[in-house]
Amino acid sequence: MTEARSSDLTARARLRLAALKLFAEHGFEATSTRAIATEAGVSHALLRHHYGSKDGLRAAVDDDVLNTFDEGLATLDASDLAALGQVTAQLFGADELRRNYLRRVLLEGGPAGIAVFHGLLDGARRHLTALRTVPMDEADARWAPYQALFLILGPMLLEPVMAPTLDTPVFAAGPLAERSASNQRFIAKGLLD
The missing domain is CATH 1.10.10.60 (Homeodomain-like)
Known part of the structure; x- marks a missing residue:
């Protein structure tokens, strides 16, 4: 435990x-x-x-995992991109057990994986809406929460194959902070800005 x-x-x-x-x-x-x-x-x-049942227990686990992220994000100023990046890095990266669970449930897919992803997507939409300072066209607004989740979830999902390419663990404090800062810059300015 x-x-x-x-x-x-x-x-x-x-x-x-x-x-x-x-x-x-x-x-x-x-x-x-x-x-x-x-x-x-x-x-x-x-x-x-x-x-x-086991399904009832899985629903409780999913609710607990999603609530952990919502509670962590609820404590910050929704307009502070740096704080949002630090908290999401901490929540998605530092908790190995929840990270491993999320990886498993998202990769297994099915109704449970879809429901968990939907919960994460709703959270990303809420927080990005609060951060947005300029209007977006319809396509960018639709894809922005997906792009944010790609940046956040990508290292978690790819951790087993990323690890051999790095000198330190994927979710060690140093790489986690660097990746979070880089993600914030990508979100704020774009990759090729």
Whole structure:
């Protein structure tokens, strides 16, 4: 378990964290509810009581992951691009467990992956709208949140193949800060401006 010591968490929270960990490591289909209950140190019946099914537990994990990002972004001045870049880098990069989960769920696709991407896209739209200082044409406005997510999610999705091309880990503090600053410049000025 990550976050707090698992003994300090409610059974419901331990189940959600165990599912997050096992779904990230093995995928949704390959993870049984019994394995989740064992990892959480609770009975299988308690998992059924709190979440009803594995699908209910996955929905709770997805909500928790998306809420973690929304809560982090809600603390900043929506018009401060540098702060937005730092927080998104921290949220998407520094939390290895959530990063691994997001990679897995987005690459697995299906309805769950689409729903998680949709949640991320809605957040990107909200924050970019708050940052926008000049009007955009319709096509640019439509694609801007996708482009922002490409910059943010790209290193996370490509981490396994990016790692051998760098001298330090992809999400180490130095490369993360450099990449975040570069992303901010791309968003603010464009790649070829």
